Amino acid sequence: MKALILVDIQNDFLPGGALAVPEGDEVIPVANRLQAAFPLVVATQDWHPANHGSFAVNHPGKKVFEKIELNGLPQTLGPVHCVQGTAGAELAAELQRGQVAKIFPKGTDAGIDSYSGLFDNGHRRSTELGEWLKAHGVTEVFVCGLATDYCVKFTALDAQLGFKTYFIEDASRGVNLEPNDVKHAITEMGRAGIITVQSAGLLNSK
Secondary structure, three states: OEEEEEEOOEHHHOOOOOOOOOOHHHHHHHHHHHHOOOOEEEEEEEOEOOOOOOEHHHOOOOOOOOEEEEOOEEEEOEOOOOEOOOHHHOEOOOOOOOOEEEEEEEOOOOOOOOOOOOEOOOOOOEOOHHHHHHHOOOOEEEEEEEOHHHHHHHHHHHHOOOOEEEEEEEEEEOOOOOOOHHHHHHHHHHHOOOEEEOHHHHHHOO
16 A cells, blocks of 8 residues: 655745745645545654754754754754744644644654654654554555655655655755755665655556
8 A cells, every 4th residue: 555654844844934945835735636646644743842952042052054963963953943832833734634644743852853754863763653554554655745855855765664665756845955955865765766756647647
């Protein structure tokens, strides 16, 4: 069975949000159309405590996008975003939820970040997404959302551990903190065996 994974389509990652992805809002109508083409749809949700170690403000003297080590792992510091219970952490209002079977929170441990929707960055703890998908008979996953060069990429790479994995390019947008970050992310996914597809092909084959 196939499943669609909607990654972090949340207010803080949309234009005007605390950690906005350029053109991030453009993924929403595509994601809405795609849901009808899948028997199972899930979503991930960045869900940070206010004292999260990835926030620059929690490291006096450090700046946003500065790189540090956090509990033995490299960490790029960000602005405060997707704090549990805030409007910024909510899924985008325009994103249809009727077919979303379950939402998986991630980044809930203040001591470690979680770009992937399946594990934290150290693979120390699972979000239970992979286990849940397997329990529902899923063998193929299609990953899209925000952002291509961070959470989408790492979710897709981790999904390779148990599923045939596809990346839906036009239903995703990237940060491009460095030029060509998105291009490099797609190349990295391809090298790992992840197949890049477009939404039109999936909708036409329904």
